[in-house]
Amino acid sequence: MTELWGVGSFAVGDRILPYPVSKDDHNRDIGSAMKAVSSLGIHEQSRALVLSMLSEAAQYWPVQIGLLITKAQFSLADASRFDAFRTAMFLKAMHYDVVLGINTDVLDGLDDLGHSYPDVFGKSPVLAARAGAYERLRDAGLSPRWWLHVGPTVAVECDQLAGAHVDGNEWQLDVADGEILLTARNPRAAVVDRLATGVRGEIVTDACACGREDPRVVPRD
Amino acid sequence: MSGETVAGDRYFQPEVETMARADLEAIQEAKLLDLLPYAYERSALINATWTEAGVHPRDIKSLDDFRERAPFISKDAIRVFRDDKGDPYGGLLCFDESELTAITSTSGTTGDPTLVPEVWGGERREDATPALVREFYEIGTRPGDYFTCILFTFRGAFFAMVHSLGAVPVFLDHHPGELRRFVELSLELRPTNLYNFSNVLISELARTCEEMKVDPRDVMSSYHGIVHGGEPLGTRSRKLLDEWGVAGFEHTAVGDAGAATECREHDGCHFWEDSVIAEHLDPDNNETVADGTRGELVVTALDNRTMPLVRFRSDDLVDLTRERCGCGRTHGRIKTAGRKGDEVVIDGQSVLPMDVWEAIERFDETAMGLFQIIRTGQQMDALRLRVGHDGSTKQPDELSDRLMGAVTEATGVTPEIELVPNDDLLRLGPPHKIPRVAKR
Ligand SMILES: [Zn+2]
Ligand SMILES: [Zn+2]
Helix, strand or coil: CCCEEEEEEEEECCEEEEEEEEHHHHHHHHHHHHHHHHHCCCCCCCEEEEEECHHHHHHHHHHHHHHHHHCCEEEEEECCCCCHHHHHHHHHHCCCCEEEEECHHHHHHHHHCCCCHHHHHCCCCEEEECCCHHHHHHHCCCCCEEEEEECCEEEEECCCCCCEECCCCCEEEEEECCEEEEEECCCCCCCCCCEEEEEEEEEECCCCCCCCCCCEEEECC | CCCCCCCCCCCCCHHHHCCCHHHHHHHHHHHHHHHHHHHHHHCHHHHHHHHHHCCCHHHCCCHHHHHHHCCCECHHHHHHHHHHHCCCCCCCCCCCHHHCCEEEECCCCCCCCCEEEECCCHHHHHCCCHHHHHHHHHHCCCCCCEEEEEECCCCCCCCHHHHHCCCEEEEEECCHHHHHHHHHHHHHHCCCEEEEECHHHHHHHHHHHHHHCCCHHHHCCCCCEEEECCCCCCHHHHHHHHHHCCCEEEEEECCCCCEEEECCCCCCEECCCCCEEEEEECCCCCCECCCCCEEEEEEEECCCCCCCCCCEEEEEEEEEECCCCCCCCCCCEEEEEEEHHHCEEECCEEECHHHHHHHHHCCHHHCCCCEEEECCCCECCCEEEEEEECCCCCCHHHHHHHHHHHHHHHHCCCEEEEEEEHHHHHCCCCCCCCCCEECC
C-alpha cells in the first residue's frame, strides 16, 4: 500500500466512519472531482462556493484541487449551522456561479438568521445540494441539483437533471432492496466492498445526454 | 510519557531559526526593499498613504529609514477605503481580482469576517511553508506520525504543512460533537500532535471522556503536545491539560501578517522574523517601547505578494521580547495581552478580558469561563459583565456576590454582574470561542 494522504470520514445514515485515503487514492479522487466540477458546468473564470466540514476533507479537498486545475475561483465555508452566516456573507458580497455541498445544517443556520433560501441562493444558477437540503431548496421554489454523498464518494447531477453521476472508473454501483451498494474498482487504503450506503434509489447505466458514460444514481424520496 | 523528543533535534531549519540577529535583519532589509516599490506601485491604499505622507520607496534605504519615515496603515483606513471605493479588499490587493484562485475569509467572531484573497498555485499549496512547519517540528512531529487536525475549513488547506513534515493528517471538525470520534481515533491511531484546541473543546473533552468511561490521560498519552488558538487558555483548561499530562502550545495571530506559536520553553510565542517585521510601539506616541514590555504590535508582511500589509497597526497589545529564547532561537516572542478595542477604562483603571477570566472560571457554576464585557466605549462608568453559568445554582444572588468579589480582587474594579445560561452565550459562537466584548 502506498503512503497515506490522510484519514477522513464518510457517513452512512447517522454513523460516521473513519476513511483512510492513500496518496494514490487521493490523486485518482482528484480525477473524479474534475469530472464532478465539469458536470456542474464549472470552467475557467467560474466562481464556486464550497460548503464542507474538515472531517470531509477526503471528499472536498480533491474538489478544491479540481477547481484550482480548472482555474475556477472559489470560496470556502463550513457546512455547519454556526457558519451559515459565512455562506450568506459570501453570496451577498459576490456572484457565485455554483454553490456546492449545501446541507441541512447550513439551511438550519440560515433559518436561525431569518434568511429565506431564495434571498440567499437565488442569484446562483447552480445549487448542488445534499440529501435533505435538495428537497428543502426545491420546496422553497429553487431548482437544485443533486450533490449526493454515496458512502465515501459523491454523486453529482449534470444539466440533464436525470440522476447523479459517480466516477465509473473508480466505483461500481449495485442495488439491493432499493439501497445503493458501493464497491471500489481499484485497490484503496479503505476496503469498500458492497458497502450499504443507506442511499435509496435506482441505478441508470445508459450513457447520459451530457456525454458522460458514468453510471447515475436516481435517488428516491 | 511517549512524548519526549530529543533535545538536540528541535530545529526544522537550524540555520534560519538560530541565526544571529544581524543576519536576520539583513534578510528583513533585503525583503523589505524588494517589497516596498512593488506594494507602492500596486496597492492603491499604500500608494495613497505614502503619497499623502510625502514618502517614496526610494527614500527608504534601510530598516532604520523605514522605522523613521514609513507611514502607518490602520484598520480604520482600510475600512474607509473599502466603504468609499466599494473595494472589498480595502485598496490592498496588488492585482486584479480575476487573478485570484480563492477568496477566503477571516473567522469573523469579532465582527464581520473580512475577505482574504489568495493565490494558490495548483499543487504548490501542498509545499512546505516554513511557518507552521517549524512549530510542529519543535513540538515533536516526525515523518510517519499521525497528526490530528481539528479545525474549520474556511482558511483553506493548512494541512499542507502536516504533509510537508511527512505526517498523516487525521481530519476532524472543530466542534464538541466530534469529540467522541476524537477519543476513538486518538486511542486507535495514537497521533503525536494536534492543531488546534480551544477552551470549549478542552472543557467538553473532559465531559466526553467521563461519558465514554475512558481515561483522558490514555487518550492524550501519544500527544507530544496540543496547539491551542483563537483565545488564550483559561486556568481551568490549563489545569485539565496538566491532569492529562499533555503540554499545551499557545498559538496566536501576528496582526494579520502570520502566526506565532510557543516553543517547548513556553515563554512566549515565536514569530518568524524572516517573514515579518514586527514593531512594538506606544499606542499614544508611536515610539518603540522597551523590550519585554507591553506595546501595540505593528506588522509588515514580507512574503505576501497578494495583499501585503506595510506598517499595519494591529490594535493588538502584546508583550514582546527579542532576547534569545531558552530553545536557542533568535526570533522574537510575543505574549498577547488583548486588543485595544476590547479595553475598558473605569476611573483610570484599564480592564481587558484576560484580566477577569480567571476570576470567573474559578467557580464550578461558571467554570466554562463564558463571559462578555459590556463596552459602549473605552471609558466606562462601570465594569459591566455578562457571565454564563451552568444552571446548577439555586441562589443566583449568592453566585453573583462571589463573582463580584473575585473580579474586584483581580481588577480593582467592582463589577455589575448579569447572569445568563451558558447556552445563551455559546449560541453567539462559532463553537470555539465567543465574542468577549458586547455593545449591549
Ligand atoms: Zn449527465
Ligand atoms: Zn523558544
